[in-house]
Amino acid sequence: MAAARQAAAVIADRSGVKRHDIALVLGSGWGPAADVLGETIAQIPAEEVPGFSRSGVPGHSGTLRSVRYTDAQGTSRHALVLGARTHFYEGRGVRRVAHGVRTAAAAGAGIVVLTNGCGGLRPEWAPGTPVLISDHLNLTATSPLEGATFVDLTDLYSPRLRAIAREVDASLDEGVYCQFRGPHYETPAEVQMAGRLGGDLVGMSTALEAIAARHAGLEVLGVSLVTNLAAGISPEPLSHAEVLEAGQAAAPRISELLAQIVRR
Numbered sequence: 001m002a003a004a005r006q007a008a009a010v011i012a013d014r015s016g017v018k019r020h021d022i023a024l025v026l027g028s029g030w031g032p033a034a035d036v037l038g039e040t041i042a043q044i045p046a047e048e049v050p051g052f053s054r055s056g057v058p059g060h061s062g063t064l065r066s067v068r069y070t071d072a073q074g075t076s077r078h079a080l081v082l083g084a085r086t087h088f089y090e091g092r093g094v095r096r097v098a099h100g101v102r103t104a105a106a107a108g109a110g111i112v113v114l115t116n117g118c119g120g121l122r123p124e125w126a127p128g129t130p131v132l133i134s135d136h137l138n139l140t141a142t143s144p145l146e147g148a149t150f151v152d153l154t155d156l157y158s159p160r161l162r163a164i165a166r167e168v169d170a171s172l173d174e175g176v177y178c179q180f181r182g183p184h185y186e187t188p189a190e191v192q193m194a195g196r197l198g199g200d201l202v203g204m205s206t207a208l209e210a211i212a213a214r215h216a217g218l219e220v221l222g223v224s225l226v227t228n229l230a231a232g233i234s235p236e237p238l239s240h241a242e243v244l245e246a247g248q249a250a251a252p253r254i255s256e257l258l259a260q261i262v263r264r
């Protein structure tokens with residue numbers, strides 16, 4: 001997409017990095033991961049890059065960062081950290097939702113790591129638990145793709161990258177992520193429906209971005225942070241304060257996890 005190439009050119013120009021090796025989309029609770037990974041060599045306000053905007057989502061830095069890190073083979077690499085995700089519920093259309101991953105591909109990345117905060121359907125996943133995404137249910141009734149772009153989504157969430165993640169932390173569970181349109185949370189009945197459909201996690205992001213990433217030729221790893229038990233799984237109602245608190249408490253562990261996976 002031309003818009004992605006334009007954004008990638010601005011990022012290359014402002015950061016001085018001609019090609020980024022990997023891209024990270026940081027969701028709620030994942031913000032500190034960039035600092036753990038390596039050294040930020042450029043930080044660009046999102047609104048200064050074509051097609052991006054300062055999303056109103058709390059916990060999002062609103063910036064795009066170029067982070068230099070050393071991989072496990074001792075090679076110096078660059079990660080493009082997108083701290084300004086557009087959610088479908090913002091009503092800006094699917095092109096804006098997919099713009100980040102398309103820009104990542106245009107910037108040279110071969111892999112995108114999509115992270116998010118979400119609700120968990122399994123009681124044993126306490127708030128603060130990271131879960132690898134094994135597959136998704138797209139309940140948004142839409143696609144980031146337009147026209148006759150028939151894309152195979154088998155193994156959309158890379159088994160190779162999931163195996164690397166489990167080498168870093170063998171205790172990581174996997175689950176099927178359901179993207180709802182939002183911005184409201186699900187009713188308890190909708191959570192039960194998602195469970196019956198085979199879902200383990202409920203959120204408002206990631207699935208549409210993953211489809212666009214596959215279409216752009218990127219290998220995808222998805223990691224959710226369970227910040228709350230989905231509605232009805234536990235008797236207490238959802239509290240946004242609990243969501244933010246769980247994210248902050250888990251930050252050190254999940255940031256280290258993400259950094260170690262990226263370095264592999």
Ligand SMILES: Nc1nc2[nH]c(I)nc2c(=O)[nH]1
Pocket residue numbers: 028117118119120180182184185186202203204227228229230231243
């Ligand atoms: N749809 C949905 N999105 C979420 N995001 C977070 I953080 N928690 C939830 C949740 O319980 N449901």
